[in-house]
Amino acid sequence: MGRHSDFIPWTREFEANVLARSVAEDPEWDRGARLDPVLARSVQRFQVGESGDGGNLIRKADGAGDPDYATAARLFVAEEINHARLLRNLLSSAGYETISSHWTDVIFVRLRRALGLRLELMVLSIAEVVALRYYRALRDGTTDPLTTEVARLILEDERRHVPFHCQRLRVAFAPTPRPVQVVLLLAWWLVLFGATLVVAVDHGPALRQLGVTRTAFTRDVIALFQGVAADTIGASKGSGSQPSR
Numbered sequence: 001m002g003r004h005s006d007f008i009p010w011t012r013e014f015e016a017n018v019l020a021r022s023v024a025e026d027p028e029w030d031r032g033a034r035l036d037p038v039l040a041r042s043v044q045r046f047q048v049g050e051s052g053d054g055g056n057l058i059r060k061a062d063g064a065g066d067p068d069y070a071t072a073a074r075l076f077v078a079e080e081i082n083h084a085r086l087l088r089n090l091l092s093s094a095g096y097e098t099i100s101s102h103w104t105d106v107i108f109v110r111l112r113r114a115l116g117l118r119l120e121l122m123v124l125s126i127a128e129v130v131a132l133r134y135y136r137a138l139r140d141g142t143t144d145p146l147t148t149e150v151a152r153l154i155l156e157d158e159r160r161h162v163p164f165h166c167q168r169l170r171v172a173f174a175p176t177p178r179p180v181q182v183v184l185l186l187a188w189w190l191v192l193f194g195a196t197l198v199v200a201v202d203h204g205p206a207l208r209q210l211g212v213t214r215t216a217f218t219r220d221v222i223a224l225f226q227g228v229a230a231d232t233i234g235a236s237k238g239s240g241s242q243p244s245r
């Protein structure tokens, strides 16, 4: 019993962003960037993650029986592809190559592929809250202007992605019996803890350079995820969030 047309505002929101992007200047890549090797390695891993597996999500969105959601999901995937492009250009401005894969991303992509739309969005939401904290650290923790600009641009998009997934998850959770919701919620938290720990360890040296300790990073991701959990399972019968400009 999904409220299908609820995703039309998201399509408008994503389309407005496409338009804004087309008229805005791209960052001045020619000015070059200074990235410490530790930070570059960390950015390379996020770049692989951003270039991810959008086709997989689009296929599932197409199969969900809500054309409005499928349209919005395509535009969401396009934003993530643009993030991969921004990070690739940032790396190359600083004289670094991109990497073709990293084990954390391989696991993430395999996991997502094996799941249906709801579980995939649950996993994806974890990546989104981790990304929110990471790009904030990257924006605020470096003195390199190009890095700050790229992180700011990506962060602006990521802020919309979380409520977008939450809205679809509310639709998906609504018919689920409460006891199943509780089990899913527990499993969701477990995966969040695991994933956050892996990122905090794997990117620990880079985060430290950006002035964020592993503990602070983990604590902040947990706080962000509390909002996601409350906005989905905790509010599966609520009216939910629409994009806000």
Ligand SMILES: [Fe+2]
Pocket: 050, 079, 080, 083, 131, 154, 158
């Ligand atoms: Fe992204």
Ligand SMILES: [Fe+2]
Pocket: 080, 128, 131, 157, 158, 161
């Ligand atoms: Fe995102």
